[in-house]
Amino acid sequence: MDSKLQIISGKYRGKKLNLPAGARPTQNLARGALFNMLNGILDTSHPFVVWDVFAGSGAFGLECLSRYDNANVVFTDNANTSIETIKKNVKSINCVAIIEKTDAVSGIGKFGKDADLIFVDAPYADFDLGVAFVKKLTAVAKNGAILIWEFEKIHDISGLDGWNVIKDKTYGRARFLVLRKI
Helix, strand or coil, X not given: CCCCCECCCCCCCCCECCCXXXXXXXXXXHHHHHHHHHCXXXXXXXXXXXXXXXXXXXXXXXXXXXXXXXXXXXXXXXXHHHHHHHHHHHHHCCCCCEEEECCHXXXXXXXXXXXXXXXXXXXXXXXXXXXXXXXXXXXXXCCCCEEEEEEECCCCCCCCCCEEEEEEEEEXXXXXEEEEEC
């Protein structure tokens, strides 16, 4: 699918990204603002693990590969079209990453305990899936892990036990919570 989605910074800046059919990617401007928020929050001085959970096109993880030499990225999604799109996008920048077709909640046991930066962007139509994911992740995430949770701004969040809210920003219809595991 032809799109205006691209890597916005780093060594692969300007690289156009493929999109799977029906995708609702985090837009370039919002993604740029999100990465600006991570400055001073995320320690990139040594190798770290990024988990792009409901990866879709993989734009978040690909941006990490472009910006951070020490990033090791895991992409997961449960849709075959998304997995194929991510593989194409990763290949187009000649990088190595883990790409796995799995249900997000099921993947927590495998990827949640080692991830330093987790990006969660569940389908807007299934807000409860995002809530269930974050609740289960809380039990296994390591202290200091950063969680970026994108969801539709019409929803309110309460009771985020185990996480400190570092940032809470809205861009268009998207709300981003940047959380740190305590």
